[in-house]
Amino acid sequence: MTTPLLQVENLKKYFEVPQGQLHAVDDVSFSINTGETLGVVGESGCGKSTLGRVVLHLLESTDGTIIYNGEDVTRVSASKLKNLRSKMQIIFQDPYSSLDPRMTIYQTISEPMLITKKLSREDIKKRVFELMDVVGLARRFVNAYPHELDGGRRQRIGIARALSLEPEFIVCDEPVSALDVSIQAQILNLLIDIQSEMGIAYIFITHDLSVVKHISNNIIVMYLGQIVEKVASEELFSKQIHPYTKALLSAVPVPVVDHNKERILLKGEISSPVNPKPGCRFAPRCDYARDACFAENPEFREILPEHFVKCHFAEEFV
Amino acid sequence: MNGGDRALNETILSVKNLTVEYKSRETGVCHAVNNVSFEVRKGETIGLVGETGAGKTTIALSIMRLLPMPPGRVVSGEILLSGENILAMPNAKMRNIRGDKVSMIFQDPMTALNPIDKVGDQISEMVRLHLKLNRADAAAKAAEMLETVGIPSTRFNDYPHQFSGGMKQRVIIAIALACKPELLLADEPTTALDVTIQAQVLNMMKELKNEFGTSMVLITHDLGVVAETCDRVAVVYAGEIVEIGTADAVFEKRSHPYTRGLFDSLPDITGARKRLIPIVGLMPDPTALPKGCKFSPRCPLADDACRQAPVELASVSDTHLVRCIKAAE
Numbered sequence: 221m222t223t224p225l226l227q228v229e230n231l232k233k234y235f236e237v238p239q240g241q242l243h244a245v246d247d248v249s250f251s252i253n254t255g256e257t258l259g260v261v262g263e264s265g266c267g268k269s270t271l272g273r274v275v276l277h278l279l280e281s282t283d284g285t286i287i288y289n290g291e292d293v294t295r296v297s298a299s300k301l302k303n304l305r306s307k308m309q310i311i312f313q314d315p316y317s318s319l320d321p322r323m324t325i326y327q328t329i330s331e332p333m334l335i336t337k338k339l340s341r342e343d344i345k346k347r348v349f350e351l352m353d354v355v356g357l358a359r360r361f362v363n364a365y366p367h368e369l370d371g372g373r374r375q376r377i378g379i380a381r382a383l384s385l386e387p388e389f390i391v392c393d394e395p396v397s398a399l400d401v402s403i404q405a406q407i408l409n410l411l412i413d414i415q416s417e418m419g420i421a422y423i424f425i426t427h428d429l430s431v432v433k434h435i436s437n438n439i440i441v442m443y444l445g446q447i448v449e450k451v452a453s454e455e456l457f458s459k460q461i462h463p464y465t466k467a468l469l470s471a472v473p474v475p476v477v478d479h480n481k482e483r484i485l486l487k488g489e490i491s492s493p494v495n496p497k498p499g500c501r502f503a504p505r506c507d508y509a510r511d512a513c514f515a516e517n518p519e520f521r522e523i524l525p526e527h528f529v530k531c532h533f534a535e536e537f538v
Numbered sequence: 539m540n541g542g543d544r545a546l547n548e549t550i551l552s553v554k555n556l557t558v559e560y561k562s563r564e565t566g567v568c569h570a571v572n573n574v575s576f577e578v579r580k581g582e583t584i585g586l587v588g589e590t591g592a593g594k595t596t597i598a599l600s601i602m603r604l605l606p607m608p609p610g611r612v613v614s615g616e617i618l619l620s621g622e623n624i625l626a627m628p629n630a631k632m633r634n635i636r637g638d639k640v641s642m643i644f645q646d647p648m649t650a651l652n653p654i655d656k657v658g659d660q661i662s663e664m665v666r667l668h669l670k671l672n673r674a675d676a677a678a679k680a681a682e683m684l685e686t687v688g689i690p691s692t693r694f695n696d697y698p699h700q701f702s703g704g705m706k707q708r709v710i711i712a713i714a715l716a717c718k719p720e721l722l723l724a725d726e727p728t729t730a731l732d733v734t735i736q737a738q739v740l741n742m743m744k745e746l747k748n749e750f751g752t753s754m755v756l757i758t759h760d761l762g763v764v765a766e767t768c769d770r771v772a773v774v775y776a777g778e779i780v781e782i783g784t785a786d787a788v789f790e791k792r793s794h795p796y797t798r799g800l801f802d803s804l805p806d807i808t809g810a811r812k813r814l815i816p817i818v819g820l821m822p823d824p825t826a827l828p829k830g831c832k833f834s835p836r837c838p839l840a841d842d843a844c845r846q847a848p849v850e851l852a853s854v855s856d857t858h859l860v861r862c863i864k865a866a867e
Contacts, residue, residue: 263732264703370820400589400759405803405816412813427732434805434814457808471737472807473762477789481766485741486734489702 223290224251225421226275226389231284233267233274240495244270246445247284249520254388255419259436259453261426263468265490267445268425272391275423276308277301288389306336309382313394315374319366325352325377326362332384351380355410372403379410383418391423396431408435429472433457441465444493444501447520450528461529461537464502500531508533549618550720550753551578551601551640556615558596561608568824570596572777573615578721583747583754585768585785587761587800591821593777594757598723600625601755602642603632620720638668641714645726647706651698657709658684658694661716668717683712688742704735711743718750725757740767761800765789773797776822776832779851783858793860795837831862839864 233245245267252258260268273279275286277296286294293304312318319328329351333344352359355376366374375395382390392411396404412435415422426432432439436453441462449462460466470484488505500506503513512532520530523538531537558571571593578584586594599605601617603624616623619640624632644650652660661680665671671679681691687708698706707727714722727743728736744767747754756767764771765785772782773794781794792798799817806812819836822828831849834840843863851859854866 263734372820401800401803402589402817403820405805405814408805409814409816429733430805430807433807434811454811467734471733473733473736473740473760473766474807475761475765475789475801475804477765477785483737483741485737489704489735 222253225254225289227251227285227287228275229285229287231271231274231286232282233270233279234282237494242494243445243496244493245274246496248442248445248447250440250447250450252389252421252423254421255415256437257415257422257424257435259424259426259432259439260442261429261432261439261468262442263427263490265444265493266442267493268442269393271442272310272393272423272425276310276391277304278310302336306332306385307388308391309385309387309389310391310393311375311378311382311395314398315371315378316366316398318378319374321366324363324365325357328366328377329380329384332381336385347384348380351383354383354414355380356406370403371399372406375399375407376410379407379414383414386418387420389421389423391425393425394427395424397426397428404431411435429456429469441468444490444496446501446530447528448502448530450520452526455527459524459527459538461523461527461534462502462531463506463508463537466537508536548580549577550580550620551755552616552618553577553597553601554616554618556597556600556617557613558593558600558605558610559613560610566825569827570610570777570824571600572827574774574777574779576772576779576782578753578755580720580753581748581751582770583756583768585764585771586755586757586774587759587764587771588774589759589800589821591824592774593824594774595725596777597774598642598725598755598757601721601723602636602640603627604636604642634668637664637714637719638717639719640721640723641717641719642723643707643710643714643725643727645729647703647710647730650710651706653698656695656697657701658691658696660709661713664713664716679716680712683716684709686715686746687712688738702735704731704739707731707739708742711739711746715746715750715752719752722747722752722754723757724754726759727756728763729758729760736763743767761789761804773800776827777824778832778861780833780861781859782851783855787855787858791854791858793854793858793865794833794862795839795864796833799836833862 229249231245231248235242235244248271262268274281285292326348329348330344333339349359357373357376396407399407424435433453433456439451439453439456440447441449443464449465460469467484467486486505491504498517499514500518503509518530518532520528523529523534554575556571556574560568560570574597588594600612612625617625658680661683662676665679666676681694684691689705689708728739731739758764768785771785771788772779775796781788781797792801802815803817805814817836822832828834830845830847834844849861849863851861853859
């Protein structure tokens with residue numbers, strides 16, 4: 221076994237709110253190898269974006285360990301963090317608000333390289349043009365401002381900036397959700413090409429199940445701050461086990477006209493992540509919930525090889 | 539298109555050669571909707587599908603007579619609601635029709651409700667206005683509508699901020715359906731919602747539509763939503779309908795290269811992974827549309843004939859029309 225590039229163990233992020241403690245990320249463990257993509261999927265408020273930010277140290281974790289390249293980086297000094305950050309980057313969801321409207325494309329892409337001070341001005345200039353070629357931005361846009369460009373091109377700027385320091389690892393937080401499908405396909409292809417050329421590992425956060433299946437090696441499904449299922453992407457649709465995963469997959473509208481489609485409709489809505497009750501977080505909406513589900517938090521267990529599920533009765537759903 | 543069926547199926551809405559433009563001093567004339575025609579029959583759902591800026595919402599706003607004027611302007615065309623041209627109606631009459639015979643649901647449930655008014659009162663307002671009920675009867679009717687959309691009527695006195703996104707969209711649907719309109723325009727009604735909530739809301743809309751016999755125009759960019767809710771589909775590109783027909787025909791045949799491009803751009807959730815085939819380039823600038831086929835600059839099949847003259851919609855079968863001279867290929 222190779223050492224994973226990133227290993228996260230029992231990671232927790234709680235926020236103090238007036239009503240109590242908000243469990244945004246609650247006891248999450250996973251690992252990613254170099255050049256692989258881990259898809260993180262779940263609905264609004266399940267903690268997937270918080271997870272990405274905690275891994276990048278954009279938010280301080282409450283508890284747990286983050287191991288990067290074999291080294292514990294859960295608590296690091298500011299200077300070390302600066303070093304670490306050049307290896308770990310992020311691409312944001314909204315290409316309209318994640319770029320500084322007063323900076324030209326050149327300034328936006330070159331800024332990280334100016335901060336790390338590793339390249340001369342000449343080299344930076346060369347690198348900016350290189351990066352624009354890589355992400356498919358015409359060089360004539362180099363002095364343009366974000367408002368002059370459409371959403372797809374702006375997202376390419378965000379990607380170029382993330383690549384500028386030659387990172388080993390990028391958190392992609394809903395990078396295609398704000399884009400139309402034809403542009404979405406262009407950006408997904410670009411991200412896949414970049415990964416196969418540069419061997420970058422991705423955490424790909426999204427609510428879109430068809431996108432996550434397309435791009436990921438492994439997928440974790442989150443519900444209310446916890447991972448309920450972890451599975452290889454090609455098995456997600458054939459061998460999903462957790463009742464939430466099943467309902468989530470069944471809710472996705474598929475572009476095929478089928479007049480007899482049966483669908484699992486979940487009752488109710490996601491409950492509050494503030495001071496969660498003991499027991500399975502999904503139990504109040506689960507059709508199969510029994511007394512044990514409300515009493516005890518289920519363990520995250522390996523049900524099939526490399527296929528983990530957080531459910532007391534997982535064996536019944538295989 | 540539906541000649542034989544007309545005797546059986548009453549036409550509720552008929553949009554004929556609708557052309558809408560927006561004028562601005564800086565950018566010139568923006569050709570948002572160009573010569574769009576379609577019909578909606580009683581109880582039917584038609585989907586208008588297309589990407590950002592295709593003109594879908596402008597079509598809906600024209601039907602509601604809610605187009606901002608200026609800068610918007612209906613250049614030509616007719617919109618017949620049960621045979622009456624609503625574009626020629628006096629404002630007062632249109633105000634009576636809006637909300638009563640035709641209602642609209644907007645995309646963003648977070649901003650469509652009045653934040654300082656109780657949700658029950660917002661439904662009552664609609665009923666009092668159109669059904670001329672007194673306060674008590676209107677409140678009773680509003681409470682009944684809340685229950686109909688799956689919200690306990692005990693929440694009548696709650697404010698919008700006390701509801702989640704899915705619940706707000708239910709309230710909006712309750713308002714839109716309170717007067718049992720003949721036609722419902724739904725503009726991306728579930729786009730802002732999570733998939734499991736979207737499934738709940740779509741399911742409920744389908745049930746209510748069948749119960750009330752409402753016809754619906756569903757605007758969306760999501761081909762999956764179209765497949766699950768629509769009887770017929772119109773694919774809109776650069777202000778034009780490029781393909782229209784029964785959902786079965788359009789999804790199976792995919793005759794226009796743009797329609798095919800949309801499908802090829804989508805990751806397949808059920809099948810094996812293959813590389814996506816995006817549509818090259820971007821939608822044309824609506825202030826300077828190409829002379830010939832509007833999709834020709836991005837089309838892999840385009841040749842000189844496509845670029846020279848505008849292309850008309852032509853039938854490929856009796857349930858299916860396509861705007862492409864290469865459709866046969």
